[in-house]
Amino acid sequence: MTRRGTTDVPWRIGTRGSVLAMTQAGTVRDALIAAGQNAELVVVKTAGDKSSDPVAKIGVGVFTAALREELAAGAVDIAVHSYKDLPTASDPRFTIAAIPPREDPRDALVARDGLVLGELPAGSVIGTSAPRRAAQLRALGLGLEIVPLRGNIDTRLRKVAEGELDAVVIARAGLSRVDRLGSVTEALEPVQMLPAPAQGALAVECRSEESDLVTILSALDDAGTRARVVAERALLAELEAGCTAPLGALAEIVESLDDDGRVFEELSLRAGVAAIDGSDVIRASTVGSLADAEQLGRDLARELLDLGARDLLAVEADGDLPAAAAHGDLPAAGADNTDFTNSSPMENKP
Numbered sequence: 126m127t128r129r130g131t132t133d134v135p136w137r138i139g140t141r142g143s144v145l146a147m148t149q150a151g152t153v154r155d156a157l158i159a160a161g162q163n164a165e166l167v168v169v170k171t172a173g174d175k176s177s178d179p180v181a182k183i184g185v186g187v188f189t190a191a192l193r194e195e196l197a198a199g200a201v202d203i204a205v206h207s208y209k210d211l212p213t214a215s216d217p218r219f220t221i222a223a224i225p226p227r228e229d230p231r232d233a234l235v236a237r238d239g240l241v242l243g244e245l246p247a248g249s250v251i252g253t254s255a256p257r258r259a260a261q262l263r264a265l266g267l268g269l270e271i272v273p274l275r276g277n278i279d280t281r282l283r284k285v286a287e288g289e290l291d292a293v294v295i296a297r298a299g300l301s302r303v304d305r306l307g308s309v310t311e312a313l314e315p316v317q318m319l320p321a322p323a324q325g326a327l328a329v330e331c332r333s334e335e336s337d338l339v340t341i342l343s344a345l346d347d348a349g350t351r352a353r354v355v356a357e358r359a360l361l362a363e364l365e366a367g368c369t370a371p372l373g374a375l376a377e378i379v380e381s382l383d384d385d386g387r388v389f390e391e392l393s394l395r396a397g398v399a400a401i402d403g404s405d406v407i408r409a410s411t412v413g414s415l416a417d418a419e420q421l422g423r424d425l426a427r428e429l430l431d432l433g434a435r436d437l438l439a440v441e442a443d444g445d446l447p448a449a450a451a452h453g454d455l456p457a458a459g460a461d462n463t464d465f466t467n468s469s470p471m472e473n474k475p
Contacts, residue, residue, distance in 0.1 A: 139201030208323035213362035222342035223329040228298035230325035236292035249291035260371035263403025298325035319373025322357035359422030
């Protein structure tokens, strides 16, 4: 039997067919080839790719589920996911063997006339696919009109270029991977907008039973990125929030000094939950050991819950706006410029 990873029998890497998804999977393929393992991309069609129905109807997990089905069936050997799209519950059939070095996790603004966020006049129309971004934008109190946004990266950028929107907010990582950073007018700092947990990170997954492949893929793993993602995802899991919740989190590796003046690395984690109408924001932060990344995330999640985060997340889950909207300060849920149920959190949707 011919060994996989050779010219005759390359490793099969499952990916969606969008430009962004294939670019992301291509980085894994190229890294394997550089390590002496031959590999090729296999495009997997998902129900989300075939349907024009809103993500709320087809389910946000449909994109990753299709890749996992092909992986479980043996049609592909490796699946490459945008990590932020994966469910937080682990699946024993699969092992995330590698989390490669993370792209810049910040969100990016692409605005008309090269404007930054603070220069956009009140009433400017901003498109975004994520309730998290919409909530945080509203919380800034800039008087912006936030509207749902669908389509792939180029479609979103075109809406600005053609004047349909004044700006869009989109993950900087995706723009970087498809060589569109020249469109960015401002990278939004976490103090303005916390990114989604695991934003900018990839998950390289294979069948757990394939121990040799797990070992091969583990060479692509970045320990620092893994610690950061583990902390952010543990927080997400403890809050029992989905990828469309108005929740942002960012873990960073920072340098500290011990009692003897020696430098050592720690993990700094900050997170925030915002009301969908921007009327309330709850933030918290903590610092701890990289080795305790998961516990760090869970502990910070409990602190957020103690501060009242559950109430804000419950509002989002019910699909209702907080009291401010009901009192007439914002259009009611379901109005054209506030209903995010038809928006797609997947920026690599074809």
